[in-house]
Amino acid sequence: MNSFKKNLLKKRYNAERRFQWYGKIAIGLALSFLAVFMFQIFSKGYSAFQKTWIVTEVHYDKELLLIDAESPSKDDLENADYYDVAYKAMTSLDPGLPEEEDRQLIQMVSYKYEAEVKDLLLKNPDYLGKIVPIKLTASDDVDQVHKGNYPRDIPEEDRRVNDYQLQIYDMLNERGDILSEFNISFFTSPDSREAELAGIASSFMGTVFSILVCLAFSFPVAVLAAIYLEEFAPKNKFTDFIEVNINNLAAVPSIVFGLLGLGVLLAVFNLPRSTPLVGGITLSLMTLPTIIIAARASLKAVPPSIREAALAMGASNMQTTMHHTVPLSMPGTLSGTIIGLAQALGETAPLILIGMVAFVNTIPGTPVDPAASLPVQIYIWSESAERGFVEKVSACIMVLLAFLILMNLAAQIVRHKFEKKWS
Amino acid sequence: MSKIKAENVNVYYGSKQALFDVSIDIAEKEVTALIGPSGCGKSTFLRCLNRMNDVIEICRVEGSIKMDNLELNSRKLDVVRLRENVGMVFQKPNPFPKTIYENVAYGPTIHGIAQSKEEMDQIVETSLKKAALWNEVKDRLDEIGTGLSGGQQQRLCIARAISVSPEVILMDEPCSALDPIATAQIEELIDDLKKEVTIVIVTHSMSQAARVSQKTGFFHLGKLIEFGPTDKIFKNPDNQQTQDYITGRFG
Numbered sequence: 001m002n003s004f005k006k007n008l009l010k011k012r013y014n015a016e017r018r019f020q021w022y023g024k025i026a027i028g029l030a031l032s033f034l035a036v037f038m039f040q041i042f043s044k045g046y047s048a049f050q051k052t053w054i055v056t057e058v059h060y061d062k063e064l065l066l067i068d069a070e071s072p073s074k075d076d077l078e079n080a081d082y083y084d085v086a087y088k089a090m091t092s093l094d095p096g097l098p099e100e101e102d103r104q105l106i107q108m109v110s111y112k113y114e115a116e117v118k119d120l121l122l123k124n125p126d127y128l129g130k131i132v133p134i135k136l137t138a139s140d141d142v143d144q145v146h147k148g149n150y151p152r153d154i155p156e157e158d159r160r161v162n163d164y165q166l167q168i169y170d171m172l173n174e175r176g177d178i179l180s181e182f183n184i185s186f187f188t189s190p191d192s193r194e195a196e197l198a199g200i201a202s203s204f205m206g207t208v209f210s211i212l213v214c215l216a217f218s219f220p221v222a223v224l225a226a227i228y229l230e231e232f233a234p235k236n237k238f239t240d241f242i243e244v245n246i247n248n249l250a251a252v253p254s255i256v257f258g259l260l261g262l263g264v265l266l267a268v269f270n271l272p273r274s275t276p277l278v279g280g281i282t283l284s285l286m287t288l289p290t291i292i293i294a295a296r297a298s299l300k301a302v303p304p305s306i307r308e309a310a311l312a313m314g315a316s317n318m319q320t321t322m323h324h325t326v327p328l329s330m331p332g333t334l335s336g337t338i339i340g341l342a343q344a345l346g347e348t349a350p351l352i353l354i355g356m357v358a359f360v361n362t363i364p365g366t367p368v369d370p371a372a373s374l375p376v377q378i379y380i381w382s383e384s385a386e387r388g389f390v391e392k393v394s395a396c397i398m399v400l401l402a403f404l405i406l407m408n409l410a411a412q413i414v415r416h417k418f419e420k421k422w423s
Numbered sequence: 424m425s426k427i428k429a430e431n432v433n434v435y436y437g438s439k440q441a442l443f444d445v446s447i448d449i450a451e452k453e454v455t456a457l458i459g460p461s462g463c464g465k466s467t468f469l470r471c472l473n474r475m476n477d478v479i480e481i482c483r484v485e486g487s488i489k490m491d492n493l494e495l496n497s498r499k500l501d502v503v504r505l506r507e508n509v510g511m512v513f514q515k516p517n518p519f520p521k522t523i524y525e526n527v528a529y530g531p532t533i534h535g536i537a538q539s540k541e542e543m544d545q546i547v548e549t550s551l552k553k554a555a556l557w558n559e560v561k562d563r564l565d566e567i568g569t570g571l572s573g574g575q576q577q578r579l580c581i582a583r584a585i586s587v588s589p590e591v592i593l594m595d596e597p598c599s600a601l602d603p604i605a606t607a608q609i610e611e612l613i614d615d616l617k618k619e620v621t622i623v624i625v626t627h628s629m630s631q632a633a634r635v636s637q638k639t640g641f642f643h644l645g646k647l648i649e650f651g652p653t654d655k656i657f658k659n660p661d662n663q664q665t666q667d668y669i670t671g672r673f674g
Contacts, residue, residue: 235480305517306631312475312513313583315507323529324519 041401043397045120045394047067051183051196052138052146053352054109054172059370061132067128077122080316086117090135093168104164110137110196140195140388142169146178149387186395191360191372191380197386198381202364202395204372206356207345213280213367214344217244218287219337224331225288231321247393250289257285258350266354274370282354283344290343298329331418338411342404347373374400426451426591426621427472427491432486432496434467435478439529441467443485447640454622456632459642461667465625467620468642469593471495472623473509474502481653490591507534509582514596516576518583520570526568527551530587543669546586554582555612574605581612585620592616594624597670598631610635629669641665 015399036328045321062072066079073079090105091097097105112137120134121127141160144150146169154164172178189199261282265271271278278402302325313358351357362372372380378396381389428450434442442464449455457465467476474495475653476482486493495505503571507530515652520525527547537543547564551557556578560571568579577597584592586644594613598606611633614621633653640650641662649665660666 068655170664189668249645303517304514305513306519308475308478308511309517309580309583310529311478312473312506312511314503315533315534316503316588330519389595 018415032239039399041394043400044377044393045396047147047149048226048395049183050147050180051185052143053135053179053181054138054142055135055177055179056089056093056131057131058085058120058134060085060128064130067130071129072125072127074122077128082114082121084119086114087340092138093172095338101164104162105168108139108142108165108168108268109140110194112197121344133161137185137196137245138178140176140386141165143196144387145169146173146180149391154350160271171200186302190363191359191377192361193359194388195384195392198389198392200374200399201379202360203372203374203377204399205364206279206360207373207375209276209364209367209371210279210283210311210351210356210373211341211345213277214283214287215278215337215341217281217342218284218291218340221284222288222291222337223295223333225320226292226299227326229292230296230299231325232317242246246289246292249376250293252286254286254347255349255353257282258353260285261354262352265357272368273371274360275357276356276364276367276369276371276373277370278354279351279373280367282350283347286347287337287340287344290340291333291337293331294340295333298332301332331415335415335420337413338414340409342407345404345407346375346400348379352379358393359416374403424451425449426490427623428487428489429471430469430487430489430627431469432468432484432488433466434471434485435483436479437481441645442471442575447647447650449621449623450638451621452531452617453617453637454617454635457625457640458625458627458629458632458668459644459648461627461643464645465535465640465642466595469623469625469666470596472513472591472593473506474500474510475504507517507587508589509593510589511579512577512580512584512594512597515600516580518571518576518579520567520569523551523568523571523579523606524564527582536585536587550577550582553585553612553616554578554594555608555615556604567622571598571606571620574608575603577601577605577609578612581609581616585616590619591623593637594622594623596598596627599627604618606631628662641668643668 003366016100045410064084065082067076067080071078087102087106090109091102093105110116120132124132137147142165143159145152145166150159150161150165152159161169169178174233185197186199188201189197190202192198199307228303229239231307231362261278264305265281266273271281306324306328307320310324311317316321353372356371356373358370358372359380360370360372362369374396378393379395381393427447429445429449431483432442432445433440435645445468447468457463457469458523470476471488472490473485473496476484484496486496489503490509494500507645519529521529524547527550528543531543531546537546546560547558554660554661556575559575560566560579568576571579577600581592581597586654598609601609610631613624616622624632624635636653638651639653639656641648641656641660643664649660649662651661656665660669
């Protein structure tokens with residue numbers, strides 16, 4: 001081998017090594033971006049899964065509750081006046097506090113503390129007349145102090161928690177009367193203006209209903225369209241035109257579909273605003289082309305030999321399609337559907353346009369109840385100033401990501417487990 | 424006795440003519456072999472006999488093909504009924520990705536041949552026995568057909584074809600994907616089947632044509648060059664082109 005050839009060979013090997021390095025660097029970069037992103041979300045959001053409680057004592061005094069009956073019924077308890085009892089439970093934390101300053105103590109718990117006092121008695125009617133310990137939801141500010149998210153060493157006027165409140169907090173903390181528990185209410189409560197009470201139940205159910213409506217509308221239409229176009233329609237200019245348009249539809253920005261939903265579903269058909277029904281139909285317009293394309297691709301992937309085998313056995317076109325081609329294409333179609341739905345799951349813009357951005361503090365029971373959705377919830381909370389919402393945004397993103405990962409996993413499983421292999 | 428009589432068959436793929444005035448008489452309960460170099464139109468002709476060319480949109484067939492005086496090349500013909508009577512075995516084994524049982528039972532099911540489960544079991548068993556596959560698969564009928572070996576798959580396809588008791592079976596190079604042992608099994612099978620069924624087989628292997636067929640037709644460039652008893656075609660052909668092909672001078 002002469003030296004020229006040797007040099008050439010060396011150059012080729014070097015080029016290959018360099019190329020491999022470029023690839024490794026690209027992957028490394030992508031992974032580190034992902035890691036930074038994940039770290040950001042987790043470090044900000046994990047604390048949202050903890051809820052802070054303030055423990056105090058409540059005296060269910062019949063006189064203060066304004067209960068006259070000797071053995072009060074459930075209705076009596078329901079209609080009793082809890083204002084004074086709840087007020088006393090909080091002010092008893094610092095009996096020496098002048099009355100005009102009491103707001104400072106009351107502000108340390110959520111505004112729903114009176115309802116919490118009531119709920120405990122309704123659940124345990126035998127507490128009537130007794131003094132019992134009670135857990136009250138700490139206010140957003142105390143919650144953030146407890147989680148260490150608020151700096152304590154800045155001037156008092158810049159702080160949301162004043163010196164007096166910090167003093168009470170430290171006292172309670174020393175006594176072990178500040179509890180930190182898993183935040184169940186984050187998953188069971190609807191949205192709220194108060195960060196400590198806000199949960200994702202409404203938006204989660206809104207998302208579930210939207211996705212179900214979207215599936216119910218887009219899947220049958222898309223699969224039938226795909227089957228017709230792929231197996232029955234003549235191949236001519238018109239069907240080519242349709243194919244081009246379906247592909248274009250998949251690239252239309254989602255906000256345009258939102259406008260369509262607003263203009264047609266709400267304005268013309270008068271469907272109820274802000275509901276998962278409208279949201280789901282709007283999203284199904286987006287999902288439709290994705291499913292059609294996936295279904296057609298997987299129909300195309302069924303070997304022609306299977307069609308020939310069925311046709312040669314005397315099966316009609318319809319029988320060939322329904323007995324063989326469609327069942328064989330289903331795994332691909334389904335995984336395409338799930339991926340389409342996962343895309344729809346993360347859509348925000350069209351839902352905002354059809355009004356699913358409204359503040360909803362009830363949990364929807366049906367697709368025609370007003371609801372938010374997870375991505376819109378993230379958008380709403382990210383506009384709020386309180387520190388409590390910052391961690392909630394990250395927590396909500398985590399829930400959305402978990403949802404997405406589950407769906408993509410399902411798509412993978414469907415594809416690998418049910419896909420038939422031929423010869 | 425003639426089973427299928429083709430007269431002046433012309434086939435076009437779009438503007439390209441693939442068959443030129445092919446006329447042929449296929450005798451009942453005999454094996455007719457169609458030989459010729461690749462692209463000579465023998466498969467195209469075969470696919471005219473069960474109208475499989477209908478699948479190809481640009482394909483147009485002219486001329487007359489009669490089976491028992493029934494015109495096959497007619498719009499009015501019920502293709503489903505025709506294909507029930509004319510089975511087909513393809514070049515590449517193509518069992519359905521379903522169980523062995525379902526593969527064989529498919530035809531009888533869609534044509535309503537079996538009245539009961541017992542009858543269906545009987546049809547599946549006889550078909551598999553006729554296809555010389557029964558002994559190998561009788562204990563695993565619920566296994567997927569595509570899991571069998573190539574030769575077994577092809578015999579399964581033959582079992583599937585004969586499950587509806589067709590009068591004619593078309594075979595499009597049925598052994599081209601098989602090893603010599605599997606090929607020998609299929610050839611033996613063809614020999615058995617011809618007692619009941621008319622068989623038309625397209626093959627690239629001249630020795631196979633010589634072994635299994637009674638009549639042979641030689642196609643070249645879309646024309647039927649010569650057709651006659653297999654012995655004569657192979658030993659003493661009339662046409663020089665046939666002579667050249669048989670002796671391996673071209674093709």
